[in-house]
Amino acid sequence: MTRALARQAGILAATFLGLFFVTFAIGRLMPLDPVLAVTGPDISDEIYQQVRAEMGLDDPIIVQFFRYTWQVARLDFGTSIVTRETVAADILRVFPATLELATAGTLIGMLIGVPAGIAAAVWRGGVVDAVVRVLTLVGYSAPVFWKGLMLLLVFYVWLGWVEGPGRIDVVWEGMVEPVTGIIILDAAMAGEWEMVQNAFGHLILPAVSLGYGAAAYIGRMTRSFMLDQMRQEYVTAARAKGLSELRIVVRHVLPNCAVQLITAVALTYGLLLEGAVLTETVFAWPGLGQYMTRAMFNADMNAVLGGTFVIGAVFVALNLAADTLYRVLDPRAG
Amino acid sequence: MLTDRRGFLGSAGLLASAAIVTRGAQAATPRDALVIVREISSISDWDPAVSQILDTNEINGDLYDRLIGFDPRDPRQLGPMLAERWDVAQDGKRITFHMRAGAKFHSGNAVTAHDVAYSFKRLLLLGREPSSGIRQLGFTPQNIDANARADGDSRFVLTLEERFAPSYVLALLSSASFSILDAKLLQAHVEGGDFGSKWVSRRTGSEPSAGSGPYRIQTYRASDLLILARNDDYWRFRPPLRRVIFRHVPEAGTQRLLLERGDADVAFNLTAQDAEALRGVSGVKVEDFPSRRILYFGFNTLTKPFDDLRVREAMKWLIDYEGLERTVMRNLGFVHQSFVPRGWLGALDEKPYKFDVNRAKQLLTEAGHGDGFGFRFTAYNRKPEMDLATSFQATAAQAGVRVEVQNMPPSQSIPLYRDRRVEALQLSYYGGYGDPHATASKFAFNPAAMPGVDPESRWPSELTWRLGWAPRDLSRRVAEATQELDESKRGTLYQDIQRDARKESPFAFMFQATLALGMRDNVRGYVYGSRGADTSFANTSKT
Numbered sequence: 006m007t008r009a010l011a012r013q014a015g016i017l018a019a020t021f022l023g024l025f026f027v028t029f030a031i032g033r034l035m036p037l038d039p040v041l042a043v044t045g046p047d048i049s050d051e052i053y054q055q056v057r058a059e060m061g062l063d064d065p066i067i068v069q070f071f072r073y074t075w076q077v078a079r080l081d082f083g084t085s086i087v088t089r090e091t092v093a094a095d096i097l098r099v100f101p102a103t104l105e106l107a108t109a110g111t112l113i114g115m116l117i118g119v120p121a122g123i124a125a126a127v128w129r130g131g132v133v134d135a136v137v138r139v140l141t142l143v144g145y146s147a148p149v150f151w152k153g154l155m156l157l158l159v160f161y162v163w164l165g166w167v168e169g170p171g172r173i174d175v176v177w178e179g180m181v182e183p184v185t186g187i188i189i190l191d192a193a194m195a196g197e198w199e200m201v202q203n204a205f206g207h208l209i210l211p212a213v214s215l216g217y218g219a220a221a222y223i224g225r226m227t228r229s230f231m232l233d234q235m236r237q238e239y240v241t242a243a244r245a246k247g248l249s250e251l252r253i254v255v256r257h258v259l260p261n262c263a264v265q266l267i268t269a270v271a272l273t274y275g276l277l278l279e280g281a282v283l284t285e286t287v288f289a290w291p292g293l294g295q296y297m298t299r300a301m302f303n304a305d306m307n308a309v310l311g312g313t314f315v316i317g318a319v320f321v322a323l324n325l326a327a328d329t330l331y332r333v334l335d336p337r338a339g
Numbered sequence: 340m341l342t343d344r345r346g347f348l349g350s351a352g353l354l355a356s357a358a359i360v361t362r363g364a365q366a367a368t369p370r371d372a373l374v375i376v377r378e379i380s381s382i383s384d385w386d387p388a389v390s391q392i393l394d395t396n397e398i399n400g401d402l403y404d405r406l407i408g409f410d411p412r413d414p415r416q417l418g419p420m421l422a423e424r425w426d427v428a429q430d431g432k433r434i435t436f437h438m439r440a441g442a443k444f445h446s447g448n449a450v451t452a453h454d455v456a457y458s459f460k461r462l463l464l465l466g467r468e469p470s471s472g473i474r475q476l477g478f479t480p481q482n483i484d485a486n487a488r489a490d491g492d493s494r495f496v497l498t499l500e501e502r503f504a505p506s507y508v509l510a511l512l513s514s515a516s517f518s519i520l521d522a523k524l525l526q527a528h529v530e531g532g533d534f535g536s537k538w539v540s541r542r543t544g545s546e547p548s549a550g551s552g553p554y555r556i557q558t559y560r561a562s563d564l565l566i567l568a569r570n571d572d573y574w575r576f577r578p579p580l581r582r583v584i585f586r587h588v589p590e591a592g593t594q595r596l597l598l599e600r601g602d603a604d605v606a607f608n609l610t611a612q613d614a615e616a617l618r619g620v621s622g623v624k625v626e627d628f629p630s631r632r633i634l635y636f637g638f639n640t641l642t643k644p645f646d647d648l649r650v651r652e653a654m655k656w657l658i659d660y661e662g663l664e665r666t667v668m669r670n671l672g673f674v675h676q677s678f679v680p681r682g683w684l685g686a687l688d689e690k691p692y693k694f695d696v697n698r699a700k701q702l703l704t705e706a707g708h709g710d711g712f713g714f715r716f717t718a719y720n721r722k723p724e725m726d727l728a729t730s731f732q733a734t735a736a737q738a739g740v741r742v743e744v745q746n747m748p749p750s751q752s753i754p755l756y757r758d759r760r761v762e763a764l765q766l767s768y769y770g771g772y773g774d775p776h777a778t779a780s781k782f783a784f785n786p787a788a789m790p791g792v793d794p795e796s797r798w799p800s801e802l803t804w805r806l807g808w809a810p811r812d813l814s815r816r817v818a819e820a821t822q823e824l825d826e827s828k829r830g831t832l833y834q835d836i837q838r839d840a841r842k843e844s845p846f847a848f849m850f851q852a853t854l855a856l857g858m859r860d861n862v863r864g865y866v867y868g869s870r871g872a873d874t875s876f877a878n879t880s881k882t
Contacts, residue, residue: 038754045391045468046753047800052466087383088561089541098560154592162600169602170593175374175584178566179558289376289588291563299380299562302748 013328017321024317025077028310029070037304043086073310082311087303092311095296100315101186102172103292106284107277109212114219114273119266121220122227126235127254137224144221153214153287160210168206170289177203211288215281219273226269230262237261263334271327278319367601372582373862373879376594377607379587380562386539387518388461391468393769396515397874398585401567403518403550406436406455406495407509410575411875414866417509417773421450421519421551422495431502431824436495442574444521445548445555452489457522459487461534469516471800472771475780475821476508477501504829506684507821510774513872521549553578553877562587579864579880598623598857604881605865606857610722611670614855624860627670628867631680632852633778634672634724634767636731638845641807642762644708648843653702654763655847657735659694667726668850675851677837678768678782682869684826685775685833691841699738711739717755717764720746727849728765757799759807767852768802773870775833776821782848783840784817785809806845813840 040057041048048056057063061072076083082092090098125137161169168174172188181188181195189208192200234240235258243253282294293312300308368374377394384390387399408420419425422436442450460483463473477500478486486498499508511517525535539549548555553575554567565585569578586603588594594606595613599620609617609625618625638645638654645651660674677687703709718728725746732742755761770777781802787794788809798804816836823829854867864878 036754037750041753041757042750046749046757047391047468047471049466049800050797053799055466085561087380089384089537090561095561098563150590154590154596157593157596162596165600169597169600170588171586174602175372175586176369178564178584286589287593289586289590289593291560291587295380295562295589302750303383304750 013325017325020321021314021317024313025074028313029073032306032310033066035301035304035306039086039304039306042304077310077314082314083307085300085305085308087299087305087308092307095308096293096311096315097186099291099293099296102290103278103285103294105172105187105189105208106211106215106281106290106292107274109208110215110219110277110281111270111274113212113216114223115270116220117216118220118223119227122224122229123231123254123259125224125228126231127250129232134228137228141221141224144217144224149214149218149281149283150287152217153211153284156210156214157287167209168203169210170207170287172207172290173200173204174207211284211290214288215277215284219277222273223266223269227262227266230265230269231258234258234261260334264331267327267330267334271323275320275323278323279316368604368859369582370881371580372584373580373605373876373881374584374586374603375605375607375876376586376588376597376603377605378589379565379585380589382561382565384540385556385559386465386536387515387520388458388465388469388534389467389536389540391516391771396871398565398567399515399518399550400552400872401554401583401875401877402548402552402556403515403520404442404450404552405514405517405519405872406512408513409866409868409870409873409875411864411866411878412576414868414873414875417513417872420513421455427505431505431822432499434497434499434505434508435490436497438493438495439574440493442551443572444524444551445570446521446524448521448523449492450519450521450551451492452495453492454522455495455519456487456489457525457534458518458520459483461520461525461536462516465534465536469771472511472514472516475776476503476511502822502824504821504823504826506826506829507774507776510772510777510870513870514772515872516771519551521551524549553875554583557582573877576878578877580876583876583879595857598859601859604859604862609855609857611668611855614670614857617857622860624858626856626858626865626867628854628856629681629869630672630852630854630867631683631770631773631869631871632672632767633675633678633680633770633848634727634765634850634852635678636763636765636847636849637756637761637802637806638763638847639759639761639806640845641759642714644706644712645714645763645845646807647706649702649706650708651845651847652842653699653706653738654735654740655692656695656699656702657738657740658692658731658847658849659734660690660692660849662694663727663730664850667723667730670853670855671723672850672852674849676848677841678778678846678848679775679833679837680770680778680851680869683770683773683775685779685830685837687834687837689838692847694734696734696737703738703740709739711741713741713743714762716742716744717752717761718744718746719752719765720748724765724767731765756805759805769871771871773868773872775830776817779817779820779833779836782844782846783810783813783836785814788814789818790815802846808843808845810840810843 040053044056085092085095088095121137125134128134160166177200181191181197184191184194188204189201192204240253243257282298285292285294297312379394381392382395387403404421406420406422407417410418421439421442423439425434425436427434438452444450462470463478463483464480488496490496528535528538530537553570553573555570557568558566567583569581591608591610591613594608595617597603598606614625617623638651640646664674674690675681676690676692679686716728718724728744732744735742756764768781785801785803786792786798787796787804788811813836820829820832823832861882863880863882866875868874
């Protein structure tokens with residue numbers, strides 16, 4: 006156990022170091038100029054050089070690397086040139102929005118994808134399978150942008166069932182002091198139930214939009230895992246014993262798919278936590294995806310590096326969580 | 340299996356019912372607030388002496404006052420603002436501004452001539468992009484104290500080393516760069532000689548801001564939300580709306596839906612198609628405002644064959660101006676083939692160029708390129724710019740010119756442009772203040788071409804230098820035009836400069852942009868002007 010933990014810690018350290026090297030190198034190789042991002046384009050050479058020196062970009066690359074390493078070791082990612090806030094403060098502001106959306110999206114993906122995948126596998130080749138396959142194909146292939154706008158048009162503009170883009174109505178802005186940054190939780194903790202309802206109303210469409218894509222992936226994976234298991238001899242043996250199909254699926258096949266399913270769900274969750282740029286853009290959701298995209302377009306390297314680190318950390322944490330769950334579910338593992 | 344189906348349907352049903360109960364009554368914005376949906380991610384720095392970003396300037400226009408400016412209740416004429424009146428000396432070299440009594444900053448501090456002197460000094464010494472105007476007026480770190488000084492609390496004296504046309508100086512002083520900031524407040528927040536810039540730049544709310552304008556920042560979250568609160572003690576009038584709320588909504592289609600639904604009062608970044616579609620929607624109106632943005636193509640004279648003016652001119656005959664105006668630029672702009680925007684002193688309405696392949700071929704043959712040639716064309720990676728580049732690619736091909744379009748964001752193309760490493764590009768330019776010199780100084784003037792200046796010196800801030808064009812005669816004439824005291828003669832000078840620059844200029848001017856603002860039909864008094872400082876929401880109301 007100690008050896009396994011040490012191995013995990015080693016992998017973790019190597020992952021972060023690799024991530025660190027790559028992001029630092031990308032920052033230096035990108036054909037963008039962080040000085041002009043600060044000064045604006047129409048600046049004299051003299052001021053350009055002055056700001057470049059102030060930003061420490063005149064120093065040899067190795068000095069910059071060690072300086073940055075030292076900063077990051079103290080969990081200081083520097084200041085964003087776009088927001089003028091520390092990158093840590095920015096990430097604390099935008100990440101809860103992404104966390105809220107990704108969690109809701111993954112839940113929807115699981116709630117729809119897993120049962121749909123099971124049904125498709127059980128009735129393989131039948132109507133249910135065909136419907137699931139068509140729906141998952143649409144989920145995969147319809148552009149996120151189009152899906153988002155269509156959802157808004159139908160459920161927000163035409164039917165008026167849900168709230169529109171953004172995380173909350175402007176009237177609620179500033180009503181509750183952020184604690185977790187997740188508006189629904191913060192409002193609930195403050196006892197503002199109308200605000201909870203409003204925030205929930207805003208979350209539904211982007212979560213469904215993301216969740217549909219997630220359900221398509223999880224559904225296809227579930228179907229494939231189930232079919233793999235259902236070809237196994239133990240299923241034939243169970244059928245020969247006269248067990249009902251329901252019992253075979255629930256008691257025998259599903260538990261054997263669980264480990265693979267956890268991987269699929271963890272992977273989906275990780276991808277959604279990176280920040281779904283297009284969904285965040287369509288639904289004006291101020292999350293990590295928009296933050297990182299803006300940082301990249303503006304050569305805001307501190308923000309890019311900080312954001313990349315957070316995403317890396319999320320992936321590592323999810324992998325660890327998935328590994329731990331494997332061990333719980335499958336005694337043969339680890 | 341039945342269980343699975345129930346699970347699926349159950350989830351969907353739960354979701355639908357949850358959705359139904361979450362939506363309250365028909366959407367409407369608060370009566371005392373204006374909700375503007377706009378792409379605000381370009382705002383990075385609130386200091387008017389540091390940021391030249393258009394979005395920041397437009398909002399800062401209602402946070403800070405200038406010595407002179409436009410009254411949003413009647414934005415046609417430039418008039419008194421924090422200066423009640425001013426006297427121009429006979430030789431045009433000295434202007435004395437008499438400060439308005441009773442005007443106060445948001446902090447409660449009185450606005451005095453000392454604040455003006457401090458604001459001008461910090462503008463110059465911070466030395467960022469917005470300082471180009473004050474440097475054009477001849478101010479230097481050595482003469483700023485003596486030449487921009489307070490004479491007591493109520494008089495501010497501006498002494499110019501050279502004579503300048505008062506209309507030019509006053510237009511310049513009305514621009515966002517020359518905003519007057521609260522010196523006492525800034526001095527309390529100075530960090531390492533930065534004139535309080537770091538503090539002003541990072542506005543998140545709650546603290547008093549350094550302006551005296553009709554609104555102040557109440558809440559700001561970068562790329563998310565900006566709430567401005569009314570300055571109840573504004574010296575000019577009490578703005579009708581208590582709050583102005585900017586919500587960052589990057590997608591134009593989403594802005595349109597929010598406006599249609601009534602969750603926004605103003606949609607700022609509509610596409611041409613959205614604007615067209617909204618014109619028929621009840622409860623919504625679309626108003627078109629001319630903007631000061633000039634869209635142009637630039638050809639680098641340092642690269643062959645653009646060193647030949649016949650080739651440069653041929654390019655101007657290969658643009659389908661009228662076709663583009665009807666299609667790509669519909670609702671977005673109109674053909675404008677010179678650099679002074681329509682509505683400004685010295686503007687020209689002439690359209691000497693049209694799409695003419697034969698004319699272009701003839702010029703190319705004369706230049707020895709009858710068989711055509713190829714080049715890389717750098718274009719902004721967004722609409723409508725990408726479409727302009729694609730159209731040019733198609734029309735140029737008719738004359739055998741192979742245009743290889745490379746789309747990229749300005750953060751990538753500007754470093755190349757500054758280093759003179761583009762062959763040709765497509766960009767746009769906003770004049771910083773409502774005077775012809777704002778654009779003439781960029782499109783027909785190169786400091787390296789002026790007498791006494793090393794012709795090899797680097798001027799990466801100048802568009803002409805970036806394209807390797809140093810017209811001696813035109814540069815001299817542009818400088819002289821700022822000194823002409825007779826307004827009518829001055830206008831003629833700029834018209835002549837534009838005509839004479841036309842042939843050899845490496846710039847092909849194509850369109851002046853218009854801005855289609857979508858609004859709820861109960862919104863009144865939103866002013867969006869083409870001269871920069873005449874944009875304001877201070878007099879906006881909702882009926």
